[in-house]
Amino acid sequence: MEEKPSLSSALFAGTRFDRKRFAGDIARFRTGAQPAAPAPPTPDAAPPGPEKKRKRKSKANAKKNSKKKKKRADGAASASDVVEGFSVFKGAEAKEATEESVEVVVREDEDSAVVRRRKEAEREIERAAILRKRYDIHISGHNVPAPLESFEELVSRYDCDSYLVGNLSKLGFQEPTPIQRQAISILLSGRECFACAPTGSGKTLAFLLPMLMKIKPGSKGCVKAVILCPTRELAAQTTRECKKLAKGRKFGVKLMTKDLSQDGNFKDMHCDILVSTPLRLDHAIRKRDLDLSRVEYLVLDESDKLFELGFVEVIDSIVKACSNPSIIRSLFSATLPETIEALARTIMHDAVRIIVGRKNSASSMIKQKLIFAGTERGKLIALRQSFAESLNPPVLVFVQSKERAKELYRELVYDDIRVDVIHGDLTEEQRQDAVDNLRAGKSWVLIATEVLARGMDFKGVNCVINYDFPESASAYIHRIGRSGRAGRSGEAITFFTEEDKPFLRNIANVLVSSGCEVPSWMVALPKLKSRKHRVDRDRISFLTDED
């Protein structure tokens, strides 16, 4: 028996379709209504056999058009959307359609796809907002990618190589820290960022991981990533961390040593990732023809320190030397003053700003105390007393200059404690030994200048003592941030004398914002014009002469 053509097959009959005759059906399709009953057979309906070719052509055209329109809609419809769209016809038992009817349905289809996509986007935004709230992440910038829920998402969302995931787990990193959750997804989506997150919260991995995912190990003479650090110790530490994370891939990871910066033959060197202090890198660019034009990734770690007076021009010339137009730049620090942020914005485009917790605040893992020691002499007595009562190594003691570091060392070296010292007058090797000795537990107390305040990661530092009052709130935050790292608790003791009293307000505010108690008179002190404070202090050795 010959099959009666249905309404849908008539609609798909193309050129022979009688619009006047089927005006009612067209109207129903326009309003999206389903036909109540099959339409009566039409004598004009296309006969089977010879029409097949035409039908196929018309079907192909219809599909082509529908695809084109979908693409135009906003380019995000998936293949499954297209299939779903045609299932509308299936429900109406339609097998083919004219271009016009397809157009109508496609429009409806597009509308529902747009609604669906909008809903998906809304859900995604909501999910991202919940994650940000949970991890105290604050962002500014448009279209910011959602934070990572877990390291597994590196694979599912970003196709991360298994060697990297393996290394993360070998290093004992199970869950991303808040800054890692947000900064990694931003950098992997090709956006620039400046990030401010507490000391010891894993900022290093937040920039190393996307870097290792983005760049490929290459050949000689082509630096692909540059990491700038304010001190040699931090540069050495970052190089070590980078090598650990890159294990299993042939990345050339190089630390810019003095020798390298003065005599390095960069053209013949396999160096994918270069870690350096600004002056050494600048020297190598100018004197050793180091070519940074193919750098894809530039990180300014401890960026506020790097931008501090004296470094600005050097940083500027390094940024210019990294001339690749598609470079991704990022800035990381635990403190980000407005002035530095404004300066940084001038070199970045479409950057996202990430703040974890409260901007410019100390890690909440540190118990902070301010102790009035009266005079310089009082400070030495208080320090000895504190060691006698409870010495819980490793302990870091900060002083304001290398002379004072030497003086305090001479005072303590004959006491019954294993004390060491690090300052700028020591050779690079001696400085590294001092760091290694503290890490290995060979020394219990390390007397240090500001050189160790930034970025150095001594996991187990139990206590930081600010023997000399820090010169600014940010110096304080970084100094005490050498303890209380990676989720561990820590302690910070800050001595102050009569001379330091007028400068207490800034530091007291840091304590208040981290929930530590301070006497109310400290926060009520008048605001000072200068944020920096460095007192001329009596020599520490003077005390012994006097005794």
Ligand SMILES: Nc1ncnc2c1ncn2[C@@H]1O[C@H](COP(=O)(O)OP(=O)(O)OP(=O)(O)O)[C@@H](O)[C@H]1O
């Ligand atoms: N996801 C993680 N899980 C557990 N530990 C981690 C994770 N990420 C980093 N760490 C560890 O946390 C410690 C602090 O990390 P890192 O030195 O990167 O801190 P930071 O935020 O750069 O601090 P600073 O501001 O002082 O430079 C390191 O010992 C590091 O190995």
